[in-house]
Amino acid sequence: MSFTNLGLSTKVQAAVAAAGYVSPTPIQQQAIPHVLARRDVLGIAQTGTGKTAAFVLPMLTLLEKGRARARMPRTLILEPTRELAAQVKEQFDKYGAGQKLNVALLIGGVSFGDQDLKLTRGVDVLIATPGRLLDHTERGGLLLTGVEMLVIDEADRMLDMGFIPDIERICKLVPFTRQTLFFTATMPTEIRRITETFLHNPEKIEVSKPASTAVTVTQSQVPCGREPHEKRETLRHLIRGATDLKNAIIICNRKREVALLARSLQRHGFSVGALHGDMDQTARMAALEAFRKGELPILVASDVAARGLC
Numbered sequence: 302m303s304f305t306n307l308g309l310s311t312k313v314q315a316a317v318a319a320a321g322y323v324s325p326t327p328i329q330q331q332a333i334p335h336v337l338a339r340r341d342v343l344g345i346a347q348t349g350t351g352k353t354a355a356f357v358l359p360m361l362t363l364l365e366k367g368r369a370r371a372r373m374p375r376t377l378i379l380e381p382t383r384e385l386a387a388q389v390k391e392q393f394d395k396y397g398a399g400q401k402l403n404v405a406l407l408i409g410g411v412s413f414g415d416q417d418l419k420l421t422r423g424v425d426v427l428i429a430t431p432g433r434l435l436d437h438t439e440r441g442g443l444l445l446t447g448v449e450m451l452v453i454d455e456a457d458r459m460l461d462m463g464f465i466p467d468i469e470r471i472c473k474l475v476p477f478t479r480q481t482l483f484f485t486a487t488m489p490t491e492i493r494r495i496t497e498t499f500l501h502n503p504e505k506i507e508v509s510k511p512a513s514t515a516v517t518v519t520q521s522q523v524p525c526g527r528e529p530h531e532k533r534e535t536l537r538h539l540i541r542g543a544t545d546l547k548n549a550i551i552i553c554n555r556k557r558e559v560a561l562l563a564r565s566l567q568r569h570g571f572s573v574g575a576l577h578g579d580m581d582q583t584a585r586m587a588a589l590e591a592f593r594k595g596e597l598p599i600l601v602a603s604d605v606a607a608r609g610l611c
């Protein structure tokens with residue numbers, strides 16, 4: 302299977318070839334023709350399956366026709382975190398380089414004024430986190446009545462983060478006739494209810510988990526005590542004992558633990574940065590930049606914040 306018979310435009314196919322992709326992943330193979338046919342899609346797929354390109358590539362093809370109007374985005378993509386939103390924007394920049402598209406990010410922590418200015422110029426693709434999007438609609442600076450396509454990505458994460466009421470409000474602000482693409486890794490009852498309410502006769506596509514860990518990754522399980530201080534001690538031991546360790550990402554499942562662990566490691570003399578959802582955008586960007594440059598080679602992150610990293 303190649304990218305040539307999915308119905309993507311010549312420009313988009315050229316961008317895919319330039320990215321070095323030879324064949325579409327299962328979710329791309331199955332979703333792209335339906336998206337191009339303007340069907341609603343319910344994609345049950347995890348990160349790592351190529352699901353982002355499964356909506357970005359056909360969107361780029363469809364957006365080649367038509368132009369954006371001031372304050373009325375043509376398409377809207379909702380992401381649970383700022384990092385994921387930024388990652389999706391990067392994909393538009395990468396595959397849409399040959400098109401004159403206006404792609405805007407509406408995420409918390411970035412100046413309202415700059416975002417507003419972008420909206421007045423007309424936006425083809427608006428990528429947003431739910432809270433910030435609603436802030437803009439409530440201030441009257443944004444109209445969702447021109448949205449032709451709505452993408453709800455990582456819906457089960459949105460549920461974990463308490464965004465479902467926001468999603469429901471947003472779904473009521475976009476036209477009833479829009480096309481909706483909905484992606485989730487799991488289908489808890491609440492998510493099923495939302496899909497039944499807001500998707501019209503969707504094409505359901507379910508792909509299995511991406512192939513387990515890449516062969517270049519060695520996994521191991523390390524026994525340790527139950528107490529937090531015992532876990533921290535084991536971790537310090539592991540870091541000190543590692544040979545040729547250039548950098549490390551440590552993922553915790555609570556924001557509070559991220560801060561605690563980062564502070565503890567710093568007290569023990571390690572160069573550590575932290576990344577979690579309660580930090581403002583400037584602090585998050587600074588932590589990521591310091592990690593990338595190797596200034597703070599150990600990054601402690603919450604599992605949600607870490608989703609945008611890999």
Ligand code: AMP
Nearest residue numbers: 322324325326348349350351352353354
């Ligand atoms: P995603 O599931 O969207 O987070 O994508 C996972 C990774 O797969 C990203 O790094 C993409 O750049 C990459 N990817 C997406 N589509 C393909 C493809 N058809 N062939 C190879 N890699 C891909």
